[in-house]
Amino acid sequence: MKKTFSFDAGHSICTAIYKNKVFTGEAHCHPEDADFESERVGLYIAEVRADINILTYIRDCELKPAYNALNHIQHSFKRSSHYNPNSYEAKHIRKQLRVIENQLTVVSNELATLKSTLIAYIKDKDAFYQKIRKGRNKQ
Secondary structure, three states, X not given: OEEEEEEEOOEEEEEEEEOOEEEEEEEEOOHHHHHHOOHHHHXXXXXXHHHHHHHHHHHHHHHHHHHHHHHHHHHHHHOOOXXXXXXXXXXXXXXXXXXXXXXXXXXXXXXXXXXXXXHHHHHHHHHHHHHHHHHHHHO
């Protein structure tokens, strides 16, 4: 996966290419935080947002459709009078369903982790900036 970054006047953009599809993440510096405007912070937030977009795409456009297709095939086979649950095909479909279920779980957990990490990061930065401002005002 290739990522490119750009920063201009408090506006950060991360562009990531995954399987010839372009995903972007953006971050804008809040006007109240203009005194602490940081390219590094903005690009980090933009990159995390691009990663969230990629994982959402993987979950919704790759894993869920594959799971639904295999699940449909399995149910169709089970309705047949010739269905043998011990056949190679039936075992293989069950195994692939478990693999995709595990991948869905991993991607969903990673998405939740990224989102909560980003929220915590932004809150921590805000708290840090407030402390610095209080220190400046005391002097």
